[in-house]
Amino acid sequence: MVETSEMGLLDFVALAADKLAVPGVAVGVWAGGQETFACHGVTSIANPLPVDPDTMFVLGSVAKSYTATALVCLAEQGRVDLDAPVRRYVPELAFPDGMAAVEITVAQLLNHTAGLDWRLGVDTGEGDDALAAFVAQMAELDLIAAPGARASYSQVGFNLAGRIVEKVTGLTFERAVAELLLAPLGLAHTGFFLNDAITKRFAVGHNADPEGTLTVVRQWKDTRANNPGGGVVSSAADLLAWARFHLGDGSGVLPDAALRRMREPTVELKGSTLGDAVGICWFIRDVVAVDDSAATVRTVGHGGSGNGQFAELLLVPERDFAVVVMSNAGPEHGIALNQAVVKWALEYYLGVVERVPEPLAFDAKRAGEVVGRYDNDLMTIAVVLAAAGDGMTIECRIKPEIRTASESELPPDLPPASFGLLPGDGDGYIVTSGGLNGQRGFFTRDDSGSIVGADLAGRFFGRVA
Template sequence: MSNMSNRAISNEAISDSALSKQLEATAAEFGIPGMTVGVWADGREIFAEYGVTSIENPLPVDRDTLFTIGSAGKSCTATAVMRLVAEGRIDLDAPVLRYVPEFTLSDPAHAAAITVRQLLNHTSGLDWNLINDTGAGDDALAEFVARLAEIPLIAVPGARASYSQAGFNLLGRVIEKVTGLTFEQAVTRLVLDPVGLAHSGYERDSIMTRRFAIGHERDEDGALSVTRTWTGTRANNPGGGLVSSVAEQLRWARFQLGDGRAESGEVVLPAAALHEMRRPTVDLRASSLGDAIGLCWFMREIDGVATFGHGGSAFGQFAELLLVPEHDFAIIVMSNASPDGIPSNRAVVRWALEHYLGLVDGDPEPLPFEASRAGELLGTYDIDAMTMTVLTHGTGLSLECRIKPEIRAAAETDLPQDHPPFPFALLPGDGDEYIITEGSFKGQRGFFSRDTTGAITGLDLAGRLFTRV
């Protein structure tokens, strides 16, 4: 018995050491100042940390260091909605107007048709977001919703999925109206406190008393500098304002893998409602986010095994959460530098899947470049804040992603640097799907959409539709 116990301890130590070495190697490869990872495997938690919170005021990153996790926090908003559904206070298939009667769009019929479920699974037809600041007061979400008549509409409700931050912000207003609390108070009471996420939240005054990470941007000369903007506007909290740590996000993952009870034994959400969140509701095409969307969660099959998860980014900080129910496995990775936070996090996730579960997450093989196809793809595609331009350089295609000059000029806070053009290639099939082959977006997938005449009308990337100009 003693020999078996010593062997188990030795194997665990090797596993922990391997995770630490992989994290350190990945951070060095991508030039990330600070990274942290948590893994739930074989019924235990494993953590590894590397680097510092900030290159200007460095403190060691640890499992309790707080990061802004961007859209990875959407699952907390969605779980708060589902708790209100379970209590009979929200109907998923009711129109949003039932709860927010003042909500309107440029097309009132479109506003009347949107349901709560369509906000959760990104099929509302709302464009990505509005770039505005409605202040830091308790009326920030109300003011944001009052301006939604300005947002572009990309499809009729329910017609297609397109990732919408604005949709989740509107969900935040639904929560406010139903509970009579601010969004932050409601999510804390409904979700964060019951699950035991005591240090996760939205309030800067609370966060600044603990150790927290700072985002970084890489300049054109390759040098890193601190990102002065730390979080977004208050109205964006429902879709991307949560601050959390690897330790607490791993606890969150264990809750999501469970039966709806917190570690204290309190039933936060009925098991059926919890599991409904990861049931596919709409398929995704050629998307790195997943094969389908549930109620917030992205579902993806990796090496024949079902997974669900969500990533996020905010001002030079990145988070990636992935759960594998079949193996009672979860991993959360956080990093603090742009533009390589996404590929560095993905590299650690892929290593962990193979190391702990034997699952290989590979990219599809692209087609050789055909100049005859390039002509119909070239051009500019945009959303409210960004433009995508498809270019050709004779031997291949590239995708140039830029924040619009007028958005930069009007911004009162730091915005991320524009990326160099990303080389991409078409994938087998109908020839309209593609994969980025180099750069910090390497492995990201998307597709070109066509109208009934066959003309290309849009480009999808990262779950968002960019309409052809």
């Protein structure tokens, strides 16, 4: 995308942000025992202020790392058993499948193996009872798999994990996280509420209108019940401090051994952009270092998406390295920028390069098996043959009925993108254009060999007849 040789971090960030038309970006790197920050652009195109290391962005699902760490803290204090059933702490938990409510464990929430769907499209308000009301709504949620049977990324699971924090501590989720983590670590530019940010400098999101022009979004962040799964706001300086904490600087909050356990694989991921495995919340991937030995290097991280804002946090523990990126533009802009910065930083500082797999040549027979519609509670994937009949496109859209019913602003849909199947017998695929460029997933078959679902970004979509 942008030439990386003979270029420093700030130069690369500025050039990449301008090329991708991202209004503002904040980057932090920890390498060689030093912090380096590169900030470029503005907080808002409507009311612009320069982005700096203390500018607060919405982190989206990077928030899951705070929720998981809070539960690990409670486990170290002997107040939570991660292997215990969730019902020990949330006895009112219920599902249509009664046994599932009995069987799901705390640990399964934290590595996405509880069998829960991605999201639950309800808004339970901004009061202190938001999480309790959210969990009550889960009584209507069908599972996509038996607990422990497979990994499938779930916001619902982490919101339920947040309710465990509330029940065990007797505090609201946000106050518990502040007392367990934010205050002891001195993270003064990290919080959950508008009041945490409005007296400081903060970025707003931007999405493209139908003509492709970026405009300021009006919903700054998700609902309160989604705080455990996606509600943290933070700055580059604080997020890099959070990364350093997880590299082993426990700062008296957690012992190094507990932090290391969070980075150990608990379940394998199949054909996923998220990683090769899941630890306790963290996504784990082994990539190739080309600096001197072509050895495999393990990365540990998490990404996050908000309404017109995107964040990335990546650790390389064996190299004592971390990179964090936050940007304030929609997926075709922000995601591409974040990925480019992380890729550049890994190569520039560590000589580490992740090789992107090449799709197979178009095969009409295999294409015929996967063409169709797949959906979950909120979104639909359409896999369609290209007009010329020599390729396929994939389109991911929020369901029209969800848009119609929503009282809040939802991000725009992405246009169809080209994609191809990958070598091997695992039914893997890769998106090769558009805002999802580089995303990998796979198709799921039943015992008879028929394709019954598709995974995208770790989320399961069932095939629609």
